[in-house]
Amino acid sequence: MAQRVTMHDVARAAGVSSATVSYVLSGKRPVTDATRRSVEGAIDRLGFSLNPVARSLRTGRSMMVALVVPDIANPFYALLARSIQDELRGRGYHVVVSNTGAERGEEEALLQEALHQRFAGVVMTPFRLATDAYEAIRGAGIPVVVSADTPFCDVDLVTPDAEGAVVDAMTHLAASGRRNVAVIAGPRDATGGDPRLGRITAHAAALGLQVRPENIVHGEHTREAGAEGFEKLMLSARRPEAVMCVNDMTAVGAMDAAERLGLDIPGDIALLGHDDIDIAALVRPRLSTIRYPAREVGVAAAQLLLEQIDGRTRPRTVRVVAHFVSRASS
Amino acid sequence: MAQRVTMHDVARAAGVSSATVSYVLSGKRPVTDATRRSVEGAIDRLGFSLNPVARSLRTGRSMMVALVVPDIANPFYALLARSIQDELRGRGYHVVVSNTGAERGEEEALLQEALHQRFAGVVMTPFRLATDAYEAIRGAGIPVVVSADTPFCDVDLVTPDAEGAVVDAMTHLAASGRRNVAVIAGPRDATGGDPRLGRITAHAAALGLQVRPENIVHGEHTREAGAEGFEKLMLSARRPEAVMCVNDMTAVGAMDAAERLGLDIPGDIALLGHDDIDIAALVRPRLSTIRYPAREVGVAAAQLLLEQIDGRTRPRTVRVVAHFVSRASS
Numbered sequence: 186m187a188q189r190v191t192m193h194d195v196a197r198a199a200g201v202s203s204a205t206v207s208y209v210l211s212g213k214r215p216v217t218d219a220t221r222r223s224v225e226g227a228i229d230r231l232g233f234s235l236n237p238v239a240r241s242l243r244t245g246r247s248m249m250v251a252l253v254v255p256d257i258a259n260p261f262y263a264l265l266a267r268s269i270q271d272e273l274r275g276r277g278y279h280v281v282v283s284n285t286g287a288e289r290g291e292e293e294a295l296l297q298e299a300l301h302q303r304f305a306g307v308v309m310t311p312f313r314l315a316t317d318a319y320e321a322i323r324g325a326g327i328p329v330v331v332s333a334d335t336p337f338c339d340v341d342l343v344t345p346d347a348e349g350a351v352v353d354a355m356t357h358l359a360a361s362g363r364r365n366v367a368v369i370a371g372p373r374d375a376t377g378g379d380p381r382l383g384r385i386t387a388h389a390a391a392l393g394l395q396v397r398p399e400n401i402v403h404g405e406h407t408r409e410a411g412a413e414g415f416e417k418l419m420l421s422a423r424r425p426e427a428v429m430c431v432n433d434m435t436a437v438g439a440m441d442a443a444e445r446l447g448l449d450i451p452g453d454i455a456l457l458g459h460d461d462i463d464i465a466a467l468v469r470p471r472l473s474t475i476r477y478p479a480r481e482v483g484v485a486a487a488q489l490l491l492e493q494i495d496g497r498t499r500p501r502t503v504r505v506v507a508h509f510v511s512r513a514s515s
Numbered sequence: 516m517a518q519r520v521t522m523h524d525v526a527r528a529a530g531v532s533s534a535t536v537s538y539v540l541s542g543k544r545p546v547t548d549a550t551r552r553s554v555e556g557a558i559d560r561l562g563f564s565l566n567p568v569a570r571s572l573r574t575g576r577s578m579m580v581a582l583v584v585p586d587i588a589n590p591f592y593a594l595l596a597r598s599i600q601d602e603l604r605g606r607g608y609h610v611v612v613s614n615t616g617a618e619r620g621e622e623e624a625l626l627q628e629a630l631h632q633r634f635a636g637v638v639m640t641p642f643r644l645a646t647d648a649y650e651a652i653r654g655a656g657i658p659v660v661v662s663a664d665t666p667f668c669d670v671d672l673v674t675p676d677a678e679g680a681v682v683d684a685m686t687h688l689a690a691s692g693r694r695n696v697a698v699i700a701g702p703r704d705a706t707g708g709d710p711r712l713g714r715i716t717a718h719a720a721a722l723g724l725q726v727r728p729e730n731i732v733h734g735e736h737t738r739e740a741g742a743e744g745f746e747k748l749m750l751s752a753r754r755p756e757a758v759m760c761v762n763d764m765t766a767v768g769a770m771d772a773a774e775r776l777g778l779d780i781p782g783d784i785a786l787l788g789h790d791d792i793d794i795a796a797l798v799r800p801r802l803s804t805i806r807y808p809a810r811e812v813g814v815a816a817a818q819l820l821l822e823q824i825d826g827r828t829r830p831r832t833v834r835v836v837a838h839f840v841s842r843a844s845s
Contacts (some may be wrong), residue, residue: 247631257593257596258590258596260588266588267587267588270614270616274621279621279624280614281581281611282587282596282611282614283609283610283612284597284600291519291604293607295609298578298609302632318587322686342776368562405555408793462739464797467767468797472561488842
């Protein structure tokens with residue numbers, strides 16, 4: 186980060202006092218047009234921006250933006266955090282990441298804190314949050330952006346455009362002769378249901394694939410849940426030929442279980458993830474997955490948040506296109 | 516998370532009004548001893564704790580604890596965050612994670628925010644922070660715990676006890692006939708220097724190993740820097756037989772570079788990481804590393820912070836023992 190340009194630097198460049206610069210910025214005392222132009226010119230030339238803390242004290246609003254996510258140990262959210270931070274730092278905002286553990290009580294408490302602290306904005310992936318818990322923060326006029334597979338309330342949304350990717354992934358499975366497909370899905374009580382599961386079941390029949398009800402297992406979006414889910418599926422009378430997972434961490438857990446059970450991926454069973462976090466290309470076999478790029482999601486979320494901070498009130502939705510990435514696991 | 520016990524529940528159990536419960540808690544109005552005992556009994560039985568926001572409004576101090584780390588995309592810090600959160604949530608504290616990108620300007624700005632917002636505490640891994648930047652937060656009486664390889668100012672510290680692990684790792688290298696050892700170290704300008712490099716060079720000669728000055732390369736603690744560092748080392752006239760990395764992410768970067776260069780690990784060169792994040796056991800070959808357990812580090816940091824919140828003022832240091840973990844890469 187470059188040395189911060191101070192008000193004193195601006196004053197010197199404009200040939201006025203620091204107090205005069207302050208009057209131009211705050212509008213608290215009148216200054217002549219010539220002085221104003223001179224100060225504004227210096228501000229532009231030097232790239233001066235008001236110290237965030239000073240601005241925060243003036244406006245009564247924090248310069249902090251909360252990113253509220255279900256699992257900070259999932260690298261998707263770590264990368265999302267870095268991306269949002271990169272986009273917002275130029276405007277002086279700091280991003281703090283809060284981990285809810287996918288628990289509704291934590292989600293509610295963290296929103297309450299953001300409200301109490303008068304955060305500049307909230308980007309969140311609601312996992313078990315109910316609509317009413319969100320009304321207070323909306324009422325306080327704090328900008329909110331949701332990053333999720335389904336809309337939440339009537340707020341800005343960044344969401345995957347993943348129909349094509351899912352069709353590509355399932356076409357690939359069908360082409361390699363896998364007909365009996367299982368799904369390690371998310372929990373039954375998640376906010377907004379389980380659209381990733383919905384997309385799979387919606388397209389299966391048309392592509393010649395079968396997703397039998399007993400071959401859908403539910404659990405958290407974690408490595409541990411993936412291992413448990415995979416073991417459950419392998420007990421099935423008609424063992425599936427492919428397993429599609431709700432995210433890559435779940436797929437890594439499925440790999441753990443396959444290794445314990447002595448099953449070969451992709452020989453005995455094909456495995457697909459979702460997200461394409463770095464780990465997907467580090468595990469062996471490398472994981473085929475549906476790439477939902479965290480960096481682009483973060484850029485879109487930050488952009489939506491800044492638009493709201495700058496005055497837009499009508500909600501917008503941005504769709505980030507997902508792609509099927511074929512690797513060695515399928 | 517269990518349903519929160521409300522003040523109303525306490526009132527009902529004690530057979531008094533909610534207002535009376537509030538008077539007992541706040542001490543704002545006198546109540547009889549019998550009423551006080553009855554309310555306190557109900558509080559104990561029900562496990563009631565004052566709503567964090569209400570308490571925060573009363574004390575003027577936030578219930579938020581800041582974890583300030585150099586790189587949130589390094590799973591060590593994600594796990595540290597989860598661990599600290601698990602330890603503090605029982606006391607009603609919320610942990611927010613701030614990523615500094617290892618930049619001094621961000622470190623300073625985030626400390627300023629924690630001060631401005633009157634955070635309940637700060638746990639940080641200073642990367643380029645200078646001592647003076649820290650005085651303001653100490654002056655405000657906000658508890659601080661540092662998690663780092665070297666002390667920072669005169670505050671609580673969680674730090675590795677890694678001498679034995681480093682000696683074990685290097686003994687293992689010597690036993691497998693690797694004498695010429697290189698180090699992918701951290702940046703030259705990091706706060707507190709580079710104790711991980713220091714531990715390696717301190718023990719090399721006694722163990723019959725050679726760490727030539729041209730075989731020490733410096734860079735950030737990232738995967739990208741690891742790849743760059745490894746490539747530099749491979750240009751050396753006397754190519755090293757083993758590379759020890761400042762952390763596991765750097766070692767993963769070294770693996771990327773080795774793959775590009777067509778070098779076999781451990782056939783052509785042994786590779787060691789530091790930390791033992793999950794990825795260490797997921798990559799192939801599995802990475803030998805010095806295990807510094809993020810979960811235990813988090814437990815210790817949270818404990819130190821709570822002790823300070825509860826009134827301890829004399830600084831304490833907790834050493835968490837690191838262990839050498841031998842896997843396939845060495």
